[in-house]
Amino acid sequence: MAISERSRHSVTRLTGGRMTQVLTRHIVLIGMMGAGKTAIGSELARRLRVPFTDSDAEIEAAAAMSISEIFARDGEAFFRAREAQVLSRLLAGAPGVVSTGGGAWMRPENRQIIGERGLSVWLNCSPETLWARVRQRPTRPLLQTADPKGTLLRLLAERSPVYALADLEFVSRAGDTIEATATRLIAELTAAHPTLTQEKP
Numbered sequence: 001m002a003i004s005e006r007s008r009h010s011v012t013r014l015t016g017g018r019m020t021q022v023l024t025r026h027i028v029l030i031g032m033m034g035a036g037k038t039a040i041g042s043e044l045a046r047r048l049r050v051p052f053t054d055s056d057a058e059i060e061a062a063a064a065m066s067i068s069e070i071f072a073r074d075g076e077a078f079f080r081a082r083e084a085q086v087l088s089r090l091l092a093g094a095p096g097v098v099s100t101g102g103g104a105w106m107r108p109e110n111r112q113i114i115g116e117r118g119l120s121v122w123l124n125c126s127p128e129t130l131w132a133r134v135r136q137r138p139t140r141p142l143l144q145t146a147d148p149k150g151t152l153l154r155l156l157a158e159r160s161p162v163y164a165l166a167d168l169e170f171v172s173r174a175g176d177t178i179e180a181t182a183t184r185l186i187a188e189l190t191a192a193h194p195t196l197t198q199e200k201p
């Protein structure tokens, strides 16, 4: 880069011409297994240039075991206790995008802490799309049943009224790419919650 270009660039920064968007609270994605919380959350954070964390990934890293192994060895109650601890640690950090596991929002104490430190977004999705995404993968222990599709639909029916308590419901469309979905989510989030981002010099 020529010196003149470099100095012009610095002047722009010094005069505040370059503003950075910062988040005022965490964006917390909730919703069913396969809705895309992990995939969309990661893309959303990349686009907003904020940290991304996923509660399942944090639990796996701390335990050095997969979610399936934790369920098999220590049981669901143990997993749920770790999940609550991890969420409260993640939410205490600098605002970013936090993707939760599908059951996290069911616990009142998790809803409470998410409400205090973040904006909850229910990533909703049709049952057909959920099933198409989860059916190939053996990574979700709750679906290791004789009738995994029936289990998925039952969980969806039980959980939907509780997911509906989120600050925002966002419907993910089956034919859209992850990138297009993130673009639309950013637009809906900033329209519905204008104070979510703030410009910082």
Ligand SMILES: Nc1ncnc2c1ncn2[C@@H]1O[C@H](COP(=O)(O)OP(=O)(O)O)[C@@H](O)[C@H]1O
Binding pocket: 031, 032, 033, 034, 035, 036, 037, 038, 039, 040, 099, 133, 172, 173, 174, 175, 176, 177, 178, 181
């Ligand atoms: N438009 C889309 N939105 C979200 N996920 C998508 C989309 N298209 C394909 N996928 C794939 O579907 C899967 C969604 O799973 P994941 O992000 O793990 O969901 P969750 O964390 O909600 O269980 C990923 O493998 C992702 O790559």
Ligand SMILES: O=C(O)C1=C[C@@H](OP(=O)(O)O)[C@@H](O)[C@H](O)C1
Binding pocket: 031, 032, 033, 034, 037, 038, 056, 067, 100, 101, 102, 103, 104, 139, 140, 141, 142
């Ligand atoms: O719905 C649930 O109770 C679960 C969802 C999973 O996360 P994803 O929703 O990211 O698949 C994972 O936390 C665990 O298998 C339990």
Ligand SMILES: [Mg+2]
Binding pocket: 037, 038, 039, 054, 056, 099, 100, 101
């Ligand atoms: Mg996930």
